[in-house]
Amino acid sequence: MxxxxxxxxxxxxxxxxxxxxxxxxxxxxxxxxxxxxxxxxxxxxxxxxxxxxxxxxxxxxxxxxxxxxxxxxxxxxxxxxxxxxxxxxxxxxxxxxxxxxxxxxxxxxxxxxxxxxxxxxxxxxxxxxxxxxxxxxxxxxxxxxxxxxxxxxxxxxxxxxxxxxxxxxxxxxxxxxxxxxxxxxxxxxxxxxxxxGLPNGISAWWNSGDPVFKVLMPFIALAVIAAVVFVQEGQRRIPIQYAKRVIGRRMSGGGQTYLPLKVNMANVIPVIFAASILSIPPTIAQFITKDPSNGVQEFLAPGGWTYIAAESVFIILFTYFYTAVTFNPVEQADNLKKYGGFIPGVRPGRPTAEFLDRVLARLTFPGALYLAAVAALPAILFNQTTQGFAFGGTSMLIVVGVALDTVKQIEAQLMMRNYEGFLK
CATH class of the missing domain: 1.10.3370.10 (SecY subunit domain)
Structure with a gap:
């Protein structure tokens, strides 16, 4: 590399x-x-x-x-x-x-x-x-x-x-x-x-007085990174067949390709949504009471079980909502029908839209659970994240996801110039 x-x-x-x-x-x-x-x-x-x-x-x-x-x-x-x-x-x-x-x-x-x-x-x-x-x-x-x-x-x-x-x-x-x-x-x-904030996080980990945290943190971080890479790259490839068409005296089309549906189509947006919404009540309470240690702040303190449960529920709901907003099965089915494409074994039009919607719903569920688990795992294991590197699961999710996208763009630039890419 x-x-x-x-x-x-x-x-x-x-x-x-x-x-x-x-x-x-x-x-x-x-x-x-x-x-x-x-x-x-x-x-x-x-x-x-x-x-x-x-x-x-x-x-x-x-x-x-x-x-x-x-x-x-x-x-x-x-x-x-x-x-x-x-x-x-x-x-x-x-x-x-x-x-x-x-x-x-x-x-x-x-x-x-x-x-x-x-x-x-x-x-x-x-x-x-x-x-x-x-x-x-x-x-x-x-x-x-x-x-x-x-x-x-x-x-x-x-x-x-x-x-x-x-x-x-x-x-x-x-x-x-x-x-x-x-x-x-x-x-x-x-x-x-x-x-x-990574240097402060590493310093806080190295100077930590908890031996269990000090030993397990690197392994947990590597496991989370591996899980993020595995799920971010996971996709369901739906085969697409294009019918042959005669245009003038020439026959075109007839190729076969696939429609990639990612396991996590919403990326990190649901995590950011959930964390932002959960930060609103304590912020308003601080503004009204002028007390940074008010009851709402303690009830929804990051790392607490109440916060973890509420964040997980919001992440799952927002994952379904954002995926439904960004991917329209009816529009995809209409585009396939317009250009002569169809899914083998599925009739064009409404049956194709229903098939895509059904597959997307099945993919979204493990994707939503994955996002909730990555966001909550560090807090569950340690009841708090490293100082200066807050929301550890969310941070690693964003860092690894952005790194993968950037590598893919560099790979695309290399492929345009006939160089071998990073990702096999």
């Missing part, structure tokens, strides 16, 4: 794309260390020691931002507002006829949807910025030091504008990575944010 990697680096185009990707990711990490103007340094330091960022409700978002949220950096919101806006627009395409029509218009329609996504991202980022300003200010009582000195409307506007502008810059960097680099920019940014 080292020989193949060195061969890939000798290709000028791939080397250029890799350089652009690494440069933009470095800029993203630099922005995650630049503090927002108007925020007290002592207040930020006290905020980082707050229990809300030590296994609390905000820990997931802090991990996804690479610790920028606890530092109240310019890129504190990270890429999450854009991801949320993208998911919302994707769901609205199913229920809003105008958006569904735009989706069917091809590239032009997709550009319009992307523009709407950007507008929604601005609104979500501004709303989250306002909420975070007042939420963090509510922690001042327990921290004992003011986070925003001389608190007034002008400073609130300045902080909100800075955070919103930072989210827009992050969105722009992500789109640049997708267009000119290698891999999906949004996924790679979350990947970089999680990886940035």
């Amino acid at each position: 080292i020989r193949i990697l060195s061969g890939a680096l000798t290709v000028p185009e791939i080397r250029k794309k890799l350089g652009i990707t690494l440069l933009l990711l470095a800029l993203y990490r630099i922005g995650a260390q630049i503090p927002v103007p108007g925020v007290s340094e002592a207040g930020v330091q006290a905020l980082q020691e707050n229990s809300a960022f030590q296994g609390g409700a905000l820990q997931l978002l802090n991990v996804f931002s690479g610790g920028a949220l606890s530092q109240i950096a310019i890129f504190a919101l990270g890429i999450m507002p854009f991801i949320t806006a993208s998911i919302v627009l994707q769901l609205l395409q199913v229920v809003v006829p105008a958006l569904e029509k735009l989706k069917q218009e091809g590239e032009i329609g997709q550009q319009r949807i992307t523009q709407y996504t950007r507008y929604l991202t601005v609104g979500l980022a501004a709303g989250q910025s306002v909420g975070y300003v007042f939420l963090f200010r509510s922690f001042e009582g327990s921290a004992g030091t003011p986070l925003i000195e001389d608190f007034n409307a002008a400073k609130v506007v300045m902080i909100v504008v800075s955070l919103t502008a930072g989210a827009m810059i992050v969105m722009w960097l992500g789109e640049l990575i997708t267009q000119r680099g290698i891999g999906n920019g949004m996924s790679l940014m979350i990947f970089a944010s999680i990886i940035s």
Whole structure:
């Protein structure tokens, strides 16, 4: 594999794309260390020691931002507002006829949807910025030091504008990575944010006083990585036969291919949904009671059995829901019928749609259980994840999934240039 990697680096185009990707990711990490103007340094330091960022409700978002949220950096919101806006627009395409029509218009329609996504991202980022300003200010009582000195409307506007502008810059960097680099920019940014917390996680594991945790953690991590790779690559290949057609004086078609249905079609979206929803009640309770150790926080504390059970249920429900939204059996059946394709032994049209729906339902169930198990396994075994590498199962799921997708894109670039790929 080292020989193949060195061969890939000798290709000028791939080397250029890799350089652009690494440069933009470095800029993203630099922005995650630049503090927002108007925020007290002592207040930020006290905020980082707050229990809300030590296994609390905000820990997931802090991990996804690479610790920028606890530092109240310019890129504190990270890429999450854009991801949320993208998911919302994707769901609205199913229920809003105008958006569904735009989706069917091809590239032009997709550009319009992307523009709407950007507008929604601005609104979500501004709303989250306002909420975070007042939420963090509510922690001042327990921290004992003011986070925003001389608190007034002008400073609130300045902080909100800075955070919103930072989210827009992050969105722009992500789109640049997708267009000119290698891999999906949004996924790679979350990947970089999680990886940035890996040294602290390894240090906490090495210095752990629990010998059982210290011995078993590497084996558990390897087992989870192997399970993620195995299931992420698993798919059901449905054979597709195309009928021969006579066009003019020539006969075309008649080929055979397959329709790949992945075991986990929803990827990590259900896990992010579940964790985000479960973080809302404790966050609201903190904002209202101004007490980081309120009853809701303790009831839904990450690592607790109540949280694990609720997260597993939400992950299973969201997996079915998101899979149903992203894969339409009726549309697939109509496309096959339009181009003269059929599944051997299944009649075209409605029977094909029912067959695909039945197969998808059977595949989704083990995929949903797999997501729930990977997200809950570290918490069940240790009742807590390593400090600085919170939501261990979710983090490893995202890291391994993004790494696999990026390797596949590099492999595709190599195959276009007649090089041997990474994956056999």
